[in-house]
Amino acid sequence: MSVQQQNLSPTQEIYKKISKFVPEAEWKIHAPLIEKINKIKKEKNAIILAHNYQTPEIYHGVADISADSLALAVEASKTKADKIIMCGVHFMAETAKLMCPEKKVFLPDMQAGCSLSNSITGEDVKLLKQKFPGVPVVSYVNTSADVKAETDVCCTSANAVKVVESLNVDKVIFLPDQYLADYVAKNTKVKIISWKGTCIVHEQFTGKEIEEIKAENPGIKIIAHPECPPDVIAASDFAGSTSGMIDYVKNKQPKKVMLVTECSMSDNVEADNPNVSFIKPCNLCPYMKKINLKKILNCLENETNEIILDSKTIEAARKSVIRMTEIGR
Template sequence: MPTSAGALYDKVRHVIPPIEWPAFSGDIEAILKLKRQRNAVILAHNYQTPEIFHCVADIVGDSLALARRAMEVEADTIVLAGVHFMAETAKLLNPEKTVLIPDTGAGCSLAESITPADVRLMRERFPGVPVVTYVNTSAAVKAESDICCTSGNARAIVESLGVPRVIMLPDEYLAQNIAKETDVEIIAWKGHCEVHELFDAGDIRDLREAHPGVMVLAHPECPPEVVAEADFAGSTAAMSDYVAREKPPRVVLLTECSMSDNVAVAHPDVEFVRPCNLCPHMKRITLPNIREALEHNRHEVTIDPRVAARARRAVERMLAV
């Protein structure tokens, strides 16, 4: 990564207008310096804004990529530019490191849709059925689970268990979409992502009429009728790979707003139609509060050791598949 903000602007000029850059450059310079001083790295999810994703992050990706790469981190401090469950996952995999989240209010509607008690009740209702828990959950919920999954590996995880049916929590739409791809019976929960549940099949038909020839890529947290209407469905990493591989002249990503901006940086010749929805939790992470986290060691993530040991086991089982 370039060592100054000025050297970075060429990379993002396609998505950040020149008039906006001065508002970012001072914090970027400070963060780059603080990372060197603190021996820190920044992990950023694909939904972070371009000035974070492309200018201060050291490791970027979807939930699965961040989980895998977190285990390789040699720095003393990890700053998680994402939401709280991601910071907890980083801490689970790096228990001896300092993990910071710039804003403790960066939550997740899926994580908030289920509690450990809910998981225990599902086990009572379906005795002996393994529990597959989406990483978009708290460490306490992961601790009640057998194994975790992401949107990118959910089918592989479900089928790796070698059982006729599983409980899959908490995203109902992801569970329904995976159920169509496998012979394993999937018992779902009623959680939804507040970003992806807003898309509907009519949106896609309107997009095709307004933008002839547009390729529609949908995240599997979208309702099944949206996935059925799309040209391709996959995790944020799979969407990015699709654009890189297929290079569609015109594309729309049915997911969080910043995803299109971040993919567009590497593909300036692709036209991105942007009727996307914004995640208010992801947008709580900003350059100023990343800087403050590094300056003051602010908002350190801690997990009860008894919870962490059980939750870590579920995450490590996922990563072993």
């Protein structure tokens, strides 16, 4: 008897949607965990927020809100839940805590970090501010709370250009992704002072690879993330944020597409757009993949890995995040 023929309600419909990406053998393990997680989160008035890079069984199975960094920050501020489980990486959990400091925020694995966030510290930002006195600091949301505390306003890849131009200055310090900084510099007249941080997922792609994929797949649409190197963006048909990439596929429904980003995002977008054929990248984020159903369940049951920030950091860092959400996309 196949998994789809078994009485797996309410998980049966979930599996129908993601069966292409999750083998039956794995689903037999996932299904009872999903049922238990969805039961306990209601009992504890907890909400599960999941980033687009989470695996399909998390993204489609237990997440109450699945979105990019900006949307997750906004949803964290609006939730009436007592507890927030962030299925993402550490800076995202910190950001959720900044948005609602009165709530308990948990991260299923404290080792779920980020190469971008790790590339810069609050002390680094202080030194930059000394070197460029009076120049406002725009920090990508992919940064620690310590960095956000030294920041004038945060941004995401969705609103980076809009945030920079909202300051009405001729020069900004833009941290920490060098490729996103390059992308912003090409789309604004504001002078960008950048940092040498990179995303270990997006920096692996090359323009040559994109050209080869286009040659092998006539008519394919290549959609790149701004964290990719400039030659990748130049070779692509469209460059946009996580939400922008999703909207492109949803609205344009290309016959064949490749999302130049993290693997699981392609799986999740494909599940929502079954009429589109996807050519998959193979760059997994090892940090995002530290989150799994067993860790989420443990986090819910035992309330482990709570995000703790001191009041001084929360007060300073919260301002830059709130300002970002007020500017919007």
